[in-house]
Amino acid sequence: MRKLFGTDGVRGTANTHPMTAEMALRIGAAVGRYFRRDSSGAHRVVIGKDTRLSGYMFENALTAGLTSTGMNVLLLGPVPTPAVGLMTRSMRADLGVMISASHNPAEDNGIKFFGPDGYKLSDQAEIEIEKLIEEGVRPAQAQNIGRARRVDDARFRYGERVKSSLPRDLRLDGLKVVIDCANGAAHRTAPEVLWELGADVIPVGVSPDGKNINLGCGSTQPLVAAETVVAHGAHVGICLDGDADRVVMIDETGAVADGDQLMALLASRWAAEGQLKGGALVATVMSNLGLERHLAGSGLRLERTAVGDRYVVERMREGGYNLGGEQSGHIVMSDYATTGDGLMAGLHFLAEMVLSGRPASDLARQFDPVPQLLKNVRFDAGQDPLDLQEVKRAIADAESALNGKGRLLIRKSGTEPLIRVMAECEDEGLLERTVDSVVGAVMGAVSA
Incomplete structure (x- = not known):
């Protein structure tokens, strides 16, 4: 049984066990040992974070622990969680770390880990890391201490990857889009990507101060974004959470569509185009029964997993499926990303609006949910x-x-x-x- 790790890494209130600087240092040292145990030579880890004030503290503590065991650290700064999975693979790193408590309030924080393949660690790996944490720090020899450096273009690399998931000639010209970034990790990237694709962008939640992440905004509190859509006559709204790995959509009337509706849309479109692998969508036990019935009506299956997007991803990889997610808005498109990506999923909804010529209100209500x-x-x-x-x-x-x-x-x-x-x-x-x-x-x- 894991003691520190939950369904998505280690999480808690900052400066309260287990989310203390001391524990972060120990976790960093343990993870460094875990990924250096089978080989010698140069090792590297990428670290991203969201916009929480405590992110500075945990970034420094993790860096100290990791470099003490000989890991070289590449600091990405504020980036969405899916960017860490991407950069871990593209930079040939042994490990990726995201410092974020996702949709939780600003006083919380968390630490998520990605393996060298860009996927979140398994339960077994987390159990082994916990054992190393209990054993304590085993520093490298002085001449083998690691280095740390900043990577300045991580969000740009991520933005290009997100855009590349769309047809190359697709543009969003004439589409008025409200984008709510929850004062979080995507506060710069998401508006930039939408603008580069030609959308008329109305930003919400793009002024982080370290304490206002997810506060009255974002995917768990979409009221302000919905009001903004209606007030500005926007065609659609995209609401991300603090680390931008989940999304809910808002149609032109201000109605909110959750992850189940978005998955239903994507599954139907991909199946019609022959792109849905295995004839199935992978979702958790929390997804609505109406989604399951809707898929069955189209000859598709719903594969259910335990709650947590990494369990969704594990089932997708086991069964060779390429679409999955959670009702809360984690949407995993494994042809393009290794974890839930709110911005990418939102862009694919916008792409369907452009390609079909249908309004958001038509696309966002794929089925009638069971109460x-x-x-x-x-x-x-x-x-x-x-x-x-x-x-x-x-x-x-x-x-x-x-x-x-x-x-x-x-x-x-x-x-x-x-x-x-x-x-x-x-x-x-x-x-x-x-x-x-x-x-x-x-x-x-x-x-x-």
């Missing part, structure tokens, strides 16, 4: 409410009530101390009663 309700219950570290008998009984009763009418999903968040209770059911009254009964039992257990 879905999700509620979260926060618990203290050390607790495990799901092990208590009264909670187990409430879950069993809820499953019995939904039998044949819907589905129930209970899980712990991999990034926050939350129990997530989600259900789907056509009967909205039954849906609400079912979720509330489980939430009530968990809350009673937490407060006891």
Whole structure:
């Protein structure tokens, strides 16, 4: 069992265990040992970050730990998470590191790792790294300490890669686009890419100050972007999160479309063009039942995985699929990227608008979702409410009530101390009663 790593690296409140400078140094040293263990000679790691104030602290601490074990560090500065996967491969690095807590508030931060192939590390690799962290720092000899240097053009390289995923002659001339960058890692790259493709760009959330990432903006809080779309008469809006690996779309009426709708659009288009490998889309257990029914109606399959875009990617690689993602907006197009890429997915939605001549409101409603309700219950570290008998009984009763009418999903968040209770059911009254009964039992257990 992993102790530090969750579903997407190590994450927590800055200056609180495990997200302290001391721990970041130890993690850097352990990862350096892990990737140097089988060979000698020059080794390199690329480090990117989002715009959080604590990013400076963790960047320096990780650099110290990595160079202490002989790794040479290439600092990319603020770049989207998918740029780190790209740069790890293109710079022939042994390791990629992204310092970000994604959609979480500014006081949180996290550390994500990519292997030399540009893909996130496996559970087994993270378990082995945790063992090395427990063993402590083993520094290299003085003459073997690594170096660190800045790479100034990382965001430009990434921008070119994103544009290259579109047909070369496709332009966005005449398209008015609101782009919400969540005051995060894509605050410069995303508007630049859209402008270079010819769009009339209306930027939102492009003034990071270290403390306002995801604050009242971005994919988890798209209201300002939706209002901006309507106020400016824009054709479409793109909402990214803090590290730009997820996206939600906004149509010209201000309605929000989640990752399920975007995946449905891409899967249908790729299948029609003969580009969808394996006749399937890979998504998590959180994706709406309506998506599964929509795909089945087109002769396509939905392959479900555990929550977390890296589990989606692992299944895609195992089965040879090239499209997957999460309802939250991680969209993985493995023909072009190694992880979720919000900007790239948003551009492909815009490309479909141009190629089809249809408005965003037509494209963003691919299916009618089954009513879905999700509620979260926060618990203290050390607790495990799901092990208590009264909670187990409430879950069993809820499953019995939904039998044949819907589905129930209970899980712990991999990034926050939350129990997530989600259900789907056509009967909205039954849906609400079912979720509330489980939430009530968990809350009673937490407060006891």
